[in-house]
Amino acid sequence: MSRNEFAQATGAKLEKIRKARNVTITNMANALAIDRVTYVKNENGVTIPNFLTLYKLANDFDISLDWFVLDEAPMHRSEKITETKAANDTTSLPSLSYTADIKELMDHMDKIPLLRYEILAQFHRFKEEHQALVEKSMKANSGV
Numbered sequence: 001m002s003r004n005e006f007a008q009a010t011g012a013k014l015e016k017i018r019k020a021r022n023v024t025i026t027n028m029a030n031a032l033a034i035d036r037v038t039y040v041k042n043e044n045g046v047t048i049p050n051f052l053t054l055y056k057l058a059n060d061f062d063i064s065l066d067w068f069v070l071d072e073a074p075m076h077r078s079e080k081i082t083e084t085k086a087a088n089d090t091t092s093l094p095s096l097s098y099t100a101d102i103k104e105l106m107d108h109m110d111k112i113p114l115l116r117y118e119i120l121a122q123f124h125r126f127k128e129e130h131q132a133l134v135e136k137s138m139k140a141n142s143g144v
Helices: 003-021 025-031 036-043 051-061 065-070 077-090 100-111 113-129 131-142
Strands: none
Touching: 003 025, 003 036, 003 051, 003 065, 025 036, 025 051, 051 065, 051 113, 065 113, 100 113, 113 131
């Protein structure tokens, strides 16, 4: 997905959120603590929302950033939590052992959505820069 396509997709999602809340562009911009012009550019797909806007969408609007950024999971975080609990109740996952620093990182990522998306962004940059290494590792792990 190109930057322009991503901006258009996030803009459409902002509009969907705003219309679902039945608020004006000005009220939505105020709720996100950004200028009206900035919000209009975000909603029209000219620019991409910044991290503070993403943080406010997640925490103040209950928007799942997995849905907003990756187009995965339900729109609302509370729906995702419910689905996760249901999946955990019916599925027995193997226990994995992690080092203390990985456990700490995962705990922080659960509590700080911005950290999670910073790490995901870094991961995607790494995959793009080291595509051959990632593909080689995936083939080795899959036994292909």
